[in-house]
Amino acid sequence: MIRTARLLCLLTLTSAAPPLFGQAAAPAIVVLTFENGGSYGLDSMDFLGLGRGIPSALTADLALNPGLRTIDRRQAQQVLERDGPSHNGRVDAATAARVGKQVGAGYVVTGTFVDYYGRVRIDARLIDTGTGSILEVVSSGQRSRAELPQMLADIASQLMSGKRLPAMPAGSLPPAKVSSDALVLFGRAVLAQDQGDKAAAVGYYQEALKLAPDFTAAKDGLRSAQGS
Template structure:
């Protein structure tokens, strides 16, 4: 349409419609969707079998903390657990590279967070790696170490360090597109509540056992463990929310 005719057409519109049309033209392009990140269960490299289940609590806490930063979209732990059960990987202590990539594709992740944790005497070390699903390459490796009684501090530091890496990755992404990509099912989109003021490995382990019982559909044991967790750590918001959901 010639420019003059276009202008005439606009001027012929009722004032209310004209304002609406001009307002829509002034809107900025929709921001690109945040990349999706999946935190897989970390492998346990110690010699205390009871600590192997800690991977579930650690994953849930990292997912919650990272979602709170708002940098990326996080895949929910329940969705990860569904995939693990579908692939019959429930008894696997550690996933090989091919399995890691397969899980990442099934949950629709652009980046994966994988890692390991080790205990030695009263100390605990947690190592993590961020993997780019497009290339299969490790983008960054990082870790933290300290007393098992400072589990929450170690987890918080790791979450903060991971978020810095993710911020750097997001900053390198292409300019926003006109339309955002659809949000993957089973993902966190809004900031999550703070976890607790402090948390020992002992309490985190009990919380992990509660999650494991929930995964096994043993609701009564999950409730019992969560109540015990809250007796030890009343301000553990995440455990309170889990218990509230099970009580419905």
């Protein structure tokens, strides 16, 4: 009788325990500031802004995937500015992995962009923060600046192909449609916010939202700037 009672108790506990499969925490990812690979045709402040606006917008696209947990780029930027980049002044894979690990990310994305008088190319690298190895390199190819928002959506889609990062579930909402002009203004807003210029950041976010009212990353940025 005692043995039977113990068996029943064990079965009850086992059936009540939640299944382990599929309950692992979603992998965390952070996108670092993108480097300007040599761009011409816009104001230098626009290119500085795009270096921060591109990863912020890309983060918003990645955040649409419920299988991922995104980390605010600004956390990583603060670590990078505190500790400095690698010896040659660039953010190499080892530096990116170190920064990503410090903010709790399992993966980090670094990248470069080149805008040559309206012809734009974006390249991104997915890095494992545990090993420092580059897992995947994806590219938008060279396209018109007018296609910049779609280029970012394509980069996000390539990263979430299921090879390394979880694939986007079927039926997920697509990123909001924005214009390249709105994205440039958004970049200026992010740059101003990083530099502590709250008033300028709010103004640029508002201008971006006039052009693209559904620009989620700009809405989030505006709330953050107004609340800081």
